[in-house]
Amino acid sequence: MSTTTDSSNRCFSDESACTGHPHSATQVWGTREFAFETRAIHEGFAPDPLTGDVVPPLHVSSTHVQNAPGDLKEGFEYGRCGNPTTNAFASxxxxxxxxxxxxxxxxGMSAEDTVVRLLTRPGSHIVHSTDVYGGTHKLFSVVKPAEGWTSTSVDLSQGDAARKRLESERPDLVWVESPSNPFLTVTDIRSIAEVTHRIGALLVVDSTFATPYLQRPLELGADVVVHSTTKYIGGHSDIVGGAVILxxxxEIPSSITPLFGSRDAAEELRCLQMAIGAxxxxxxxxxxHRGLKTLGLRVARHCDNALAVAQFLSAHPRVAAVHYPGLSTDPGYDVASRQMPRGCGGVVSLQLRSEAEALALCTSTHVLTLAASLGAVESLIEHPAIMTHSTRAGGGGGVPGTLVRLAVGLEDPSDLIADLDHALNSLPA
Incomplete structure (x- = not known):
């Protein structure tokens, strides 16, 4: 379901008032600049003039009455072609x-697949981050090759080496996941955007781990942002969803023919989404949309809790390594400090000395729940090589069995640390 912002749903001024920094207030109304937290509450919906609703109502109708054939009420025709509730959230x-x-x-995966269909065609070549979500890896290594695409994984966090590799590969599309899943690798989006555009390609950034509260890839040069809204944006483990922001x-690249006759990528994506029913x-x-309103508050607490947990783990004798870009010892710390000044998110990964220890830890916690996913109020623990990244288990650039991923929630950090400390100290010597 798509939206184009217009005067009917503007709460503040025109989008051109946006500034270029994720830490800045980004909307201007008169002389007042509104911060992210304010905009997250008010954007996308003005109170209904008839009922006075202060939140978008839930419209569940699958079809809409027309004034006459083709004369639509407020542009709504059929649920697959647009819905007021869904459009408000997208806006x-x-x-x-x-x-x-x-x-x-x-x-999130339907969003990713649709972006690839929109901007490339069978025969196109994609370069993606080495460290990506297991579903993304499966899309690029199994599904798309069977349909005629080719892809290569490249460690896009490696500065000059990554830029040279892109110049050598000459892809049609570059796919960055930053911070990445599950190693929390941070990629310099602005730098990758510059080389991507220089070679005539487009850049997609999966910003699920950051959310727009911590990172705004379009302002760093990306062409497309994707999210799994299942995670932090929803925030309560009660929805599944994805998003694409253009x-x-x-415009659709000149090297390919638009599916529906328009070079305008937004118009093409609107038609494509309607055609495939995603x-x-x-x-x-x-x-x-309800989750979006508290995103700033929740992510700030996620960041604080995750940093406290990461600092604890980095000093624990039973932990072999900790992956979290908020630690000054992490390879991504400098880039993260510039690119994500508010914090580094709520996911922490750690490595134990053996896979047996990693598996034992996953079943030894009490506050952290053994389950896949992340970004919700409750803390989760999982074993990526088995649970979320099985297609990347082992091998070069793979996910080792010694790795454990923590989705740090909103509990009191002292309780999380005590739970992990007890579980780690309970592991067999």
Whole structure:
């Protein structure tokens, strides 16, 4: 389901008032600049003039009455072609990313697949981050090759080496995940955007771990941002969803023929999404929009808790390594400090001395729950090589069995640390 912001849903001034820094207030109304937290509450919906609703109502109708054939009421025709509730959420998220065009999907993976279909064709070549979510890895290593695409994984965090590799590969699309899953690798988005555009490619950034509260990739040069809204944006483990935000003015590459005859990427994506039916349910969009309103508060606490947990783990004798870019010893610390000045998110990964210890830890905690996913109020613990990244288990650039991923929630950090300390100290010697 897509949206284009217009005068009917503007709460503040035109999007051109956006500044270029994720820590800045980004909307201007008169002489007042509104901060992220304010905009997250008010963007995407003005109180209904008839009922006075202060939150977007849940519209569940699958079809809409027309005034006459083709004469639509407020542009709504059929649930697959647009929905007021879903459009309100898409509009709000787009504006928080500093863009006009937002599209929301039934899952993060459906969003990713649709972006690839939009901007490339069979025969196109994709370069993606070495460290990516297991589903993304499966999309690029299994699904898309079977359909005619080729792809290469490159460690895009490696500065000059990454830039030279891109110049050598000459891809049509570059896919960055930053911070990455599960190693929390941070990529310099601005630097990668410069070389990507120089070689004539487009840049997609999966910013799920950061959210627009911590990082705004479009302002760093990206062409597209994708999210699994299941995670921090939803924030309560009760929805599944995805989102695509397009850079204003993005056009379909001249090397390919538009599917529906338009070079305007937003118009093409609107038609493509409607054609393949990859639309989010109004109920999930309603809950995701509610989650968006508290995103700043929640992510700030996630960051604080995760840093405290990472610092504890880095000093624990039973822990072999900790991956978290908020630690000054982490390879991504300097880039993260510039690119994500508010914090480094709520995911921490650690490595034990053996896979047996990693598996034992996953079943020894009491506050942290053994489950896949992240970004919600409760803390989760998981074993990526088995649970979320099985297609990347072992091998070069793979996920080792010694790795454990923590999705640090909103509990009191002292309780999380005590739980982990007890579990680690309970591991067999």
């Amino acid at each position: 709000a998220l787009a504006r928080l990313e500093g863009a006009t065009h937002g599209f929301v999907f039934p899952s 850079r204003n003015g993005l 639309v989010q349910s109004p109920r999930d969009a309603h809950l995701a």
